[in-house]
Amino acid sequence: MVFVQRWRVITAFALVGAATQLVWLTYAPVTTVAAEHFGVSESAIGWLANMFPLLYVLLAVPAGIALDRWFRPSLIAGAVLTAIGAALRLLDGGFAIVLIGQTVVAVAQPLVLNAITGIAGHYLDEKDRPTGIAVGTASTFAGMAAAFVLGAALPTESQLTTLTAVGAIFAAVAAVALTVELMRAGTGPSASTSTSVAALRATLGDRYVRRLCVAVFFPFGTFVALATYGQALLEPSGVSADAASIVLLVNVVAGVVGCAVLPVAVLRRGIELPAVMVGLTASAAACLLVALAPGLVTGALAFVLIGLTLLPALPIVLAMAERHTGAAEGTAAGLIWMTGNLGGLVVAGLTGLLVDRPALAFALCAATTILGVPLALRLRRPGATI
Structure with a gap:
């Protein structure tokens, strides 16, 4: 019961x-x-x-x-x-x-x-x-x-x-x-x-939490940028607004499936970092694919792959934070969400400047996503200095 x-x-x-x-x-x-x-x-x-x-x-x-x-x-x-x-x-x-x-x-x-x-x-x-x-x-x-x-x-x-x-x-x-x-x-x-002051001090002083925040900055920004400008970036390659809307919807649905299934299996097997790095690499490759060969088929394939592999990184990182911080999980989650939204503002802002040059915009998203790989690698040694 x-x-x-x-x-x-x-x-x-x-x-x-x-x-x-x-x-x-x-x-x-x-x-x-x-x-x-x-x-x-x-x-x-x-x-x-x-x-x-x-x-x-x-x-x-x-x-x-x-x-x-x-x-x-x-x-x-x-x-x-x-x-x-x-x-x-x-x-x-x-x-x-x-x-x-x-x-x-x-x-x-x-x-x-x-x-x-x-x-x-x-x-x-x-x-x-x-x-x-x-x-x-x-x-x-x-x-x-x-x-x-x-x-x-x-x-x-x-x-x-x-x-x-x-x-x-x-x-x-x-x-x-x-x-x-x-x-x-x-x-x-x-x-x-825990008290609010103690939770804040402990979390801000935790190198591992800071590294988790940095690791989500660019990948989260990529998702926000693609969700914001996906339709405009696909349009020059002949993808209609209706078709682009379907592509974006399928991207989110793929994210729902990925977030519901992949993190549980990953966390139970203790392969969080490999899974995150594979997801980031696959998503960067997807962005590069649509940059080099734009179109409805490649766009749909890329956005589905991004939904399945990039979005599940968020619950994986949140679970890593909860497991590490314990009583201060709310403050840690707040810092991670805040950093992700900051990444969204930055990457989406830069992508918006390139909205008339979709190949460069998708290449930018590929670059920002792959930047998450070395940042995720820093999570291997939570006790190391920054």
Whole structure:
């Protein structure tokens, strides 16, 4: 019974994780329609999503500290704020109220995503934690995929309110489910007792954690860059917008599958570093392939390979952090997510400058991804000096 109850907590958390990403990307697949509906530019609609990584960089560490000190109430607050922000977008206030709603969810997101390692550490036995972390991570990519699917199913201006309502209802149901399950389960058998200051000092002073953060900077940035500019980069080779959307959706679906399956097998066999390095090398090769031979077939092959091999590196690194840091897993996860989002801003920014030269842009993504290999190699000796 206890085993079932703990996995109910993980399942409810996965729903909230998916909800944060679904709400984040609500308007991304229907940018043009949303811009016409609200009477603003497409760039303004873009900022409804772009604010999320920016606020994550600012709030990742404070959210991690809050989770280390007050895990259950902080996570509940993240779930509830996500539901509130999603619901606010349904009020009759035009673009301004939608912006406010998105901002509330962006503030809540670090409290949810930083808890991926913590929810496993608090409520699962050690042998089950890799599976819990994999499920939590996969749920975020599942939320992204759901946003693209819903955008394709409800693409018109008359359906925009329905599209927004679906996200709000899902977020509310997920928040209620997680709150109920957390209250039933209590604080969990492995609840942290560390103070926020002690957790922050210990984590910032940990060379191994710093190396984990550096190792995800460029690969995470590559994924963000390709997700942001994939359609524009494939268009010059004759790939239509609809076909590119399908390619990007399949990329995320492949990531969901990869995150749900590969990390568990890898962590149980103790081959984390080889798996990460193989994934980075394969993803760099995929980027290079589409740089040299752009087209629908090569693009689809490359993006599927990236989803299967690059995205699972995140739950593997998060599991390594949880295993290493113990009570400070929230702060460590916050630092890793913050560094990844910083990488996204940097690599996506550079890729955006090359959007009219897709071969160079894909080559840049290949180079930034392969940079992760020597950085990952530094994780072999956690006690070594930097």
